[in-house]
Amino acid sequence: MGTELPDYYFRVRENGAVVFRVDTENRQRRIEMDQIAVVNIRNGEIKPHGDRTLSDEDVAVIRDWMVDRQEVLAERDIDDILRSVDHLNLTTQWAQSRATDDQLESVTDALLLAMHDLRSVLVRRKADRLLKDTKSG
Structure with missing residues (x-):
């Protein structure tokens, strides 16, 4: 683990993430993760956790993460489709040469x-x- 931890941690879920603020500035010098929000990428919703009010910085970091995450997922979609093309070609070869x-x-x-x-x-x-x-x- 590096010496500098990020200020936020995103636990990825199917439709988004659970967002935590990372804290190492405590007496025990332990890593503490405080849940601050739940994010839904599909509808763009950011729900603060419990009674929490999100700061402008929190919202900006979360929105940046959402944009980055959507780009990653879009790239993965294309990669998955191209893998499907490979699988179709392999299936064709199997059907022609080895299938009973x-x-x-x-x-x-x-x-x-x-x-x-x-x-x-x-x-x-x-x-x-x-x-x-x-x-x-």
């Missing part, structure tokens, strides 16, 4: 339905983008 008839029988319908659904959404969204581009250009 019984294995194919157990996965074919689910794969075909998922791929049909994905294709439909992608084609519709691409058409929407093309129409938007022709109307604006």
Whole structure:
């Protein structure tokens, strides 16, 4: 652990985080974490913990964290999708070269339905983008 701890700690949750103020300036020189808020990234809500009133600095730090966190999550979404493309390619190779008839029988319908659904959404969204581009250009 470094000598300087941050003033705030964000315990990540599914939709945001629990926010703590970090304190090492006490008699015992122990690390104390005081919960100050709960953050919901999806709706942008910051709820102070208990009767607490958040300072302008608290809110600014939390909002900065929310922006950074949304950027990280967006990057992860794209990375996950690109990994899915890799998995589809690996699945294709497996189906062509190694899959037994019984294995194919157990996965074919689910794969075909998922791929049909994905294709439909992608084609519709691409058409929407093309129409938007022709109307604006």
